[in-house]
Amino acid sequence: MSQVKLSICIPTYNRAAFLEKALGYFVDLYQFSYKYEIIISDNASTDDTGDVVERFIAQGLPIRYLRQAENYGSSANVVSAFSRATGEYVLYLADDDILINDGMREAIRYLDLNPEVTACYAPWYAHDEVAERDDPPFYSVVKDTRFKKRDFETVFDFLVERHVFPEIGIYRSAALRSAWVPRNFAYWAFAYLAHFLDQGAVAFLSKPFYRQVIRSKIARDRPQAGHADVLTAWDSYRGGLEYFLYSGAKRGAVRLTPDRRLYLDAQVKDFTMVRMTVALRMWIMKKDYIRAYELYTRLMLAGFEHHPELQRTRGVLPLMVALQTVMWRTNAVAEIDRLVLHGVEDHSAIEELLRDLGLRSEIAVVPGTTELTPEEIARTAVFITADSDRKHYLRTGHLPNLVISEGDILGHVLI
Numbered sequence: 001m002s003q004v005k006l007s008i009c010i011p012t013y014n015r016a017a018f019l020e021k022a023l024g025y026f027v028d029l030y031q032f033s034y035k036y037e038i039i040i041s042d043n044a045s046t047d048d049t050g051d052v053v054e055r056f057i058a059q060g061l062p063i064r065y066l067r068q069a070e071n072y073g074s075s076a077n078v079v080s081a082f083s084r085a086t087g088e089y090v091l092y093l094a095d096d097d098i099l100i101n102d103g104m105r106e107a108i109r110y111l112d113l114n115p116e117v118t119a120c121y122a123p124w125y126a127h128d129e130v131a132e133r134d135d136p137p138f139y140s141v142v143k144d145t146r147f148k149k150r151d152f153e154t155v156f157d158f159l160v161e162r163h164v165f166p167e168i169g170i171y172r173s174a175a176l177r178s179a180w181v182p183r184n185f186a187y188w189a190f191a192y193l194a195h196f197l198d199q200g201a202v203a204f205l206s207k208p209f210y211r212q213v214i215r216s217k218i219a220r221d222r223p224q225a226g227h228a229d230v231l232t233a234w235d236s237y238r239g240g241l242e243y244f245l246y247s248g249a250k251r252g253a254v255r256l257t258p259d260r261r262l263y264l265d266a267q268v269k270d271f272t273m274v275r276m277t278v279a280l281r282m283w284i285m286k287k288d289y290i291r292a293y294e295l296y297t298r299l300m301l302a303g304f305e306h307h308p309e310l311q312r313t314r315g316v317l318p319l320m321v322a323l324q325t326v327m328w329r330t331n332a333v334a335e336i337d338r339l340v341l342h343g344v345e346d347h348s349a350i351e352e353l354l355r356d357l358g359l360r361s362e363i364a365v366v367p368g369t370t371e372l373t374p375e376e377i378a379r380t381a382v383f384i385t386a387d388s389d390r391k392h393y394l395r396t397g398h399l400p401n402l403v404i405s406e407g408d409i410l411g412h413v414l415i
Helices: 016-028 049-058 074-083 101-113 152-162 173-179 188-199 225-232 234-250 258-285 289-301 308-314 317-332 347-357 387-395 406-410
Strands: 006-012 036-042 063-067 089-092 117-121 125-128 133-135 145-147 169-172 201-204 210-215 338-342 364-367 380-384 403-405
Touching (some): 006 016, 006 074, 016 036, 016 049, 036 049, 074 089, 089 173, 101 117, 101 169, 117 188, 152 188, 152 258, 169 173, 188 201, 234 258, 258 289, 289 308, 289 317, 317 347, 317 380, 317 403, 338 347, 347 364, 380 387, 387 403
Parallel strands (some): 006 036, 006 089, 036 063, 125 210, 338 364, 338 380, 380 403
Antiparallel strands (some): 117 169, 125 133
């Protein structure tokens, strides 16, 4: 019986419709000239995931289906799938993503011809199923590039200069066994790359073999782990690069003279800040201006004041941070059912922005000229544009901490 060449590992949880589509590609689209297996690790799904798998097993797909006793989390489920793999090579496949036939052929051929390579990476397409188009690859590799074992410094320069994320790869099972270790503060992709490079050569190929579906016809706005990482993982990116460099230094492959430390730290910082500008843009797109402002302060301190993202953001942040703060504070107070806007020129426009930012529908937005009874005052928050109007509201019985002024908020939004 011939050995399995490739183990394709698919962790899943309550995504039967996505998994059905993913497995359908093995029947209708993919072309493998070698023996392969599909390892599905089910994190105790409560939908009909098991039935979907059984239907494809009946069609002859080489599936091994494993079911967790309970949901142990996504990381444990990935390890579960990898640990059951018997192939010479191992590939992670998300249950809603797509492989590319010609890229896969070339990647497997490359590994066959280069037995010293422990991991073979490639850029990937962000794929919009709804519009039926590929966006440009996440990073680019001009030509197939191989780095010899423990060539940490050259690989580090390659990563930071091109902003390469070694996330999509095919691994030799022998190398994967020791590389796959839990990482919390160090971004997993950089940490695992260090482990693979410590064991042998690594390669970055120019041709993609993977499509990450960013908009699915099944559910356009489904949660995506990678998308969440972009919003929040910049400090773990730094941790991952530092982990990578430390591993190289302990192997004697990274020089840590005082000048070299300063250079490496500057490179890591710059990489982290660039990723933070991407997060800033995405938080703005998600209309979370308070988080965006926190990133803005860190980027400005780092010397990124001339970066285009900060230039575009500067004019938007003060007003939107103020309105989001008013919304948040009003929503947070128990038994508030009214918000007074005093001194606001375009009342309807500001109300629309507050609603768009999340002001609860049961909270009425009224102008400052509204007459209120004592009982209504007790259930009312007030936003004033001029601090001088505070005395009026205090005299009429409003609580001091429920009268929020523009100055209270914008005094700390330092653009």
